Amino acid sequence: MEPLTFNVDEIEDSGDxxxxDLSRAFIDGALRGDPPTEFYAGGAAHLRAKVTKLGRKVLFQTRFTVPFEGQCKRCLKKVRVDEPIDLTLTFVPGEVRGEPGGPAKNPGAAETAASFDPETVDEEPYSGKVIDLSGPLREQILLAIPPSPVCDEACKGLCPLCGKDLNQGDCGCERTAIDPRWAALKDMKVQKKEK
Ligand SMILES: [Zn+2]
Ligand SMILES: [Zn+2]
Structure with missing residues (x-):
């Protein structure tokens, strides 16, 4: 996989x-973290971005599609969902937040500043000359996660009794829905018996 980094000094003044490529392993790395999401990578993604230098600040603009693979919430069949990511980031020279292994530098204060100043919401600090996109990209992949998918709006799901996929035909099970009020009465009777 190509490195997800670029050198600030190598950006043309006119923009670059x-x-x-975001490999399947990279996308899975974001999705199968701790805690893991319900999705897996549906393949690799290709990233094309416009990079513009504003002094030492670097404006990074991209729009790409991430393929997610999840399960239909009714029949558990694999479902692929392509989600667009529209991303504009401004990289600013400074302390990199949350460096792994680094000492926690007053995290409370940093969080407050980041969440209350709208000007800095999309700012990402970088140190040295090299900008590493992997952290912000992992974050964006997690933000782009779609809601639990269905394979088809008309999906009939699985039979709760025998587990058959009802899209392939009926299984013949007696699936009379029990009115929840009657179900509550049934429970009360059971409790009385136990006394
Ligand atoms: Zn389904
Ligand atoms: Zn059944």
């Missing part, structure tokens, strides 16, 4: 194009 940055391209990289």
């Amino acid at each position: 194009l940055f391209e990289a």
Whole structure:
């Protein structure tokens, strides 16, 4: 996989194009973290971004599609969902937040500043000359996670009794829905018996 980094000094003053493949393993790395999401990578993604230098600040703009693979919430069949990611980030020179292994530098204060100043919401600090996109990209992949999918709006799901996929035909099970009020009465009777 190509490195998800670029050197600030190598960006043309007129702006540059940055391209990289986000491998299936990279996307899975974001989705199967701790805690894991209900999705897996549905494949690789291709990233094409416009990079513009504003002094030492770097504006990074991209729009790409991430393929997610989940399960139909009714019949558990695999479902692929492509989600677009529209991303504009401004990288600013400074302390990199949350460096792994680094000492926690007053995290409470940093959080307050980041969440209450709208100007800095999309700002990402970088140190040195190299900008590493992997952290912000992992974050964006997690933000793009779609709601639990269905394979088809008309999906009939699985029989709760025998587990048959009802899209393939009926199984013949007696699936009379019990009115929840009657179900509550049934429970009360059972409790009385136990006394
Ligand atoms: Zn389904
Ligand atoms: Zn059945």
